[in-house]
Amino acid sequence: ISDRKLELSSDGFKQDVRAVPVPFVNAGEQRFGGNVNTLFEAKVGQKARQIRLTLTPARPECTVYLAEVELHGVRPGATTPITACATGDLNGDGKAEVVVGSASGGIRALTADGQPLWTFASDDRAAINCLACADVDGDGKAEVMYGTAGRLGLLGSDGKERWRAEPPKFRGLTSDVMTVFPADVNGDRKTEIVCGCASWQYFAYDAQGKMVWKNIIYAHSATVGCAADVDGDGKDEIVAGNVYYRLNLIDHDGKRLWNAGNLGPEMTAVAAADVNGDKRPEILTGVDGGNLHCYDRTGKELWVINLGDKVTRILAVDLNGDGKDEIVCSAESAHVFALNTDGRILWRTALPDGVSDLALVRGKGKALFVAAAGTAGVAVLDGDGKVLAVATTQDRANSVLLSDGRAFATTAKGAVEAFELPLR
Numbered sequence: 001i002s003d004r005k006l007e008l009s010s011d012g013f014k015q016d017v018r019a020v021p022v023p024f025v026n027a028g029e030q031r032f033g034g035n036v037n038t039l040f041e042a043k044v045g046q047k048a049r050q051i052r053l054t055l056t057p058a059r060p061e062c063t064v065y066l067a068e069v070e071l072h073g074v075r076p077g078a079t080t081p082i083t084a085c086a087t088g089d090l091n092g093d094g095k096a097e098v099v100v101g102s103a104s105g106g107i108r109a110l111t112a113d114g115q116p117l118w119t120f121a122s123d124d125r126a127a128i129n130c131l132a133c134a135d136v137d138g139d140g141k142a143e144v145m146y147g148t149a150g151r152l153g154l155l156g157s158d159g160k161e162r163w164r165a166e167p168p169k170f171r172g173l174t175s176d177v178m179t180v181f182p183a184d185v186n187g188d189r190k191t192e193i194v195c196g197c198a199s200w201q202y203f204a205y206d207a208q209g210k211m212v213w214k215n216i217i218y219a220h221s222a223t224v225g226c227a228a229d230v231d232g233d234g235k236d237e238i239v240a241g242n243v244y245y246r247l248n249l250i251d252h253d254g255k256r257l258w259n260a261g262n263l264g265p266e267m268t269a270v271a272a273a274d275v276n277g278d279k280r281p282e283i284l285t286g287v288d289g290g291n292l293h294c295y296d297r298t299g300k301e302l303w304v305i306n307l308g309d310k311v312t313r314i315l316a317v318d319l320n321g322d323g324k325d326e327i328v329c330s331a332e333s334a335h336v337f338a339l340n341t342d343g344r345i346l347w348r349t350a351l352p353d354g355v356s357d358l359a360l361v362r363g364k365g366k367a368l369f370v371a372a373a374g375t376a377g378v379a380v381l382d383g384d385g386k387v388l389a390v391a392t393t394q395d396r397a398n399s400v401l402l403s404d405g406r407a408f409a410t411t412a413k414g415a416v417e418a419f420e421l422p423l424r
Contacts, residue, residue, distance in 0.1 A: 001055055001056065001057065001058060001064060002056045002057065002058045003054075003055070003056040004024050004040070004053070004054070004055055004056075005019065005053070005054040005056075006019070006020040006022075006024075006042055006044070006051070006052070006053055006054075007019050007020065007051070007052040007053075007054075008020060008044070008046055008048035008050070008051055008052075009048060009049065009050045009051075009052070010047070010048055010049040010050070011049075012049075012050060013050065013052060018046070018048070020042065020044055020046070022042050022043055022044065023042070024040040024041065024042050025040065025041055025042070026038070026039070026040060027039040027040060027041045028169065028172060028174070029172040030171070030172035030173055031171045031172045036172075037067050037172070044073075047076070051071065053069065072124065072125055072126060073125065074104045074125060079413055079414035079415070080102040080103050080104045080106065080414050081102065081103045081412070081414050082100050082101070082102055082103075082398070082399075082410045082411075082414050082415075082416070083101055083102060083103050083127050083128050083129065084100070084101035084128045084129060084130050084131040084146070085098070085099065085100045085101070085131060085399050085401055085410050086099045086131040086132050086133045086144070086401070087099065087133060087401050087402065087403055088133020088134065088142030088143075088144065089133075089141065089142050090109055090117060090133070090141055090142050090144075090157040091117070091141060091157065092139075092140045092141045092157075095111075095112050095403060095404045096112070096133075096402070096403040096404070097109050097110060097111055097112065097117060097403070098110045098111075098112070098401055098403060098408050098416060099131055099133060099144055100131075100410060100416060101127075101128025101129075101130075101131050101146060102127070102128060102414070103127040103128075104125050104127070105121060105122035105123075105124065105125040105126050105127065105128060105148065106119060106120065106121050106122070106128070107119070107120040107121075107122075107128060107131070107144065107146060107155065107159075108120075109144070109159060110416065112403045112404040112406055112418075113418075114416075114418060117159070118158060118159030119159065120155055120159050120160075120161065122148060122153075124148075124149070126148045126149035126150075126151075127148065127149070128146055128147070128148055129147045129148055129149075129176065129177055129178050129179075130146065130147040130177060130178060130179050130180045130195075131144060131145070131146050131147075131180070132144075132145050132180050132181045132182060133145070134182035134191050135191065136154065136182070136191045136193065136207045137207055138190065139157075141157035142157060143155060143156055143157060143162070144156075144157075144159075145180045145181075145182070145193050145195075146177075146180065147176075147177025147178065147179070147180045147195055148176070148177060149174070149176045150166055150167075150174045150175055150176055150177075151164055151165070151166055151177065152164065152165045152166075152167060152177050152180065152193070152195050152203070152205065152209075153165075154193065154207075154209065162209070163208065163209035164209070165205060165209045165211070167195065167197055167199070167201065167203050167211075167214070168214070169199055170199040170200055170201050170216060171199075171200075173198060173199035173200065174198065174199060175197035175198065175199040175201060175203075176197060176198040176199070177195045177196070177197055178195075178196055178197060178198055178221060178222045178223060179195065179196040179222055179223065179224050179225050179241075180193065180194070180195040180196075181193075181194055181195075181225060181226060181227060182194070182227065183204065183227030183236040183238065184227075184235065184236050185204050185212060185213075185227075185235055185236050185238075185252040185253070185254075186212075186235060186252065187233070187234040187235040187252070190207065191207065192204050192205060192206055192207070192212060193205045193206075193207075194225065194227060194238055195222075196217075196222025196223070196224075196225045196240060196241070196242075197221070197222055198221040198222065199221075200216055200217055200218055200219055200220060200221065200222075200242075201214055201215065201216055201217065201222070202214070202215045202217060202222060202225065202238060202240045202248075202250060203215075204238075204254065212254070213253060213254025214254060215238075215240070215248075215250045215254045215255070215256060217240050217242050217246075217248045217259075220242045220243040220244045220245060221242060221243045222240065222241065222242050222243075223241045223242055223243055223266055223267050223268065224241040224267060224268065224269060224270050225238060225239055225240050225241055225270060226238075226239050226270050226271060226272060227239070227272075228272030228273075228281045229281070230249065230257075230272060230280065230281050230283070230297045231257075231280075231297060232279075232280060233252070235252035236252055237249055237250060237251055237252060237257065238250040239270045239271075239272055239283055239285070241267035241268075241269075241270045241285060242267060243264075243265070243266050243267070244263070244264040244265055244266065245261075245262065245263060245264055246259040246260065246261055246262075246263065247259060247260050247261045247263060247267065247270075247283070247285050247293075247295070249283065249299065257299075258298065258299035259299070260295055260299035260300075260301065261285075261293060261295070261301065263285065263287050263291070263293065264287060264288075264289070265287065265288050265289060266287060266288040267285050267286070267287055268286055268287060268288050268310050268311055268312060269284075269285065269286040269311045269312055269313055269314045269329070270283070270284065270285045270286075270314065271283075271284045271285075271314040271315070271316060272284070273316030273325050273327070274316075274324070274325060275294065275316065275324065275325050275326070275327060275341045276302075276324065276341045277323065277324040277341070280297050281297065282294055282295060282296055282297070282302065283295040283296075283297070284314050284316075284327065285314075286307070286310075286311020286312070286314055286329065286331075287310075287311065288310045288311075289306075289310075290306045290307050290308050290309045290310065290311065290331065290333065291304055291305070291306050291307075291311075292304065292305050292306075292307055292311055292314070292327075292329060292339075292343070294343060302342075302343075303342060303343035304343070305339070305343045305345070307329065307331040307333060307335065307337055308331055308333030308335065309331050309332040309333035309334075309354065310331060310332040310333075310354075311329055311330070311331050312329075312330045312331060312332060312355060312356050312357060312358070313329060313330045313357055313358040313359075314327065314328075314329045315327070315328045315329065315358060315359075315360050315369075316328075317360055317367050317383075319338060319346070319367060319383045324341055325341075326338055326339065326340055326341070326346065327339040327340075328358070328360070328367075328369060329358070330355035330356070330357065330358035330371055331354075331355060332354035332355065332356065333354070334350060334351050334352065334353055334354050334355060334373075335348050335349060335350055335351065335355065336348070336349045336351065336355055336358060336369065336371055336381060336385065337349075338385060347384065347385035348385065349381055349385040349386075349387060351371060351373040351376055351379055351387075352373060352374075352375070352376035353373050353374030353375045353376045353396075354373075354374050355371045355372065355373050355374070356372045356373075356374060356397070356398050356399065357371070357372040357397075357398065357399045357400045358370070358371050358372070358400070359371075359400045359401065359402050359407070361402060361421060361423070363423070366382060366383040366384075367382070367383040368380060368381070368382060368383070368388075368421070368423070369381045369382075369383075370400045370402065370407045370421070371400065372397040372398055372399055372400045372409055373390075373397060374396050374397060375396050376390060376392070376397075377390060377391050377392040377393040377397050377409070378390070378391045378393060378397055378400060378407055378409050378419055379391075380407075380421065380422060388422055389422050391419045393409050393411050393417050394411060394413060394415060394417065395411040395412040395413040395415070396411060396412040397409040397410075397411055397417075398410050398411060398412060402421075405420065405421055405423055406418050406419060406420055406421060407419045407421055
């Protein structure tokens, strides 16, 4: 390429034509076999409605292949979409606060009654891909771990950033953090932070932000993951979901224990729970195509069932008091399902729209479930699958969170709406 020219406009380049004088900076490479993509970035810092990029080949016989253009910015006056959410006791009062992340790089913490605690804004405004809360430093208050483009970060319970880390690239792929969750990978009863990245890698970091290990899950981006002591050694293993093909189980030291299955497209929900009463967790994973798979701790598939569409959440709960967990899960097929230990459906409940999230109300008495049911809003189901209540939301309900007897729905308009639960 002999020349790169970037221009901005707000009238379709009729009279308003602004050349951007900032240089294009080399931002690395991506390699896929013999193909090499060279990355460049330019910091603009101006308002515009249109953008025009002109690339000139170095020689007449050359051709420029433009793989992708990414724009990072904000739309003035528009509500920023919520891209991630979590709950955690940030102030040590025994009640969970609600934490939400946005497409413009902001993170906000709210009390159970909707009062803002603090706001954090990332300097690059990159979307917050994932959030999780856990007491990392042992002070009795939860910290907030977040993942974004090429970065993992930890916020204190006061919203101030403790540290940030940039997981290393693999084959030129930037390690955008797609999932993050707490784990105890060394058995010291202290929390480490595990993240899965778009660069085909999972990482573990200690409380100070030092990398403990990394693992390559060749050859697709991470999607969802969770931690559980699968082999009973007192140290957590990592269930490492990804976009396609094989489910990976990573040992506490970062070495792969096994990969299994021929799954796809995209693992969208994972869980680890003792569903057969042998005191060891089984591994459950749901995929975009609607299959729910169950594996034993060695990677042997025990059963598979199709739930009609993308599996969005998997919960384990003892519904009948026999000491064994049943499986309750949601799917975009507009259903909530309960299954027994061998994958047989115990009940299914139809809701008016696809169910994108599901939460379990923990407490005394029979189980209650809260579902994010899209355009229908929020639905509450009992342990037999009976719908107890439905509350409409101002826009499509995407996620549900629970705290202090209330359900919180994040909506497509970027809002958080709270509802009192019909607790019995």
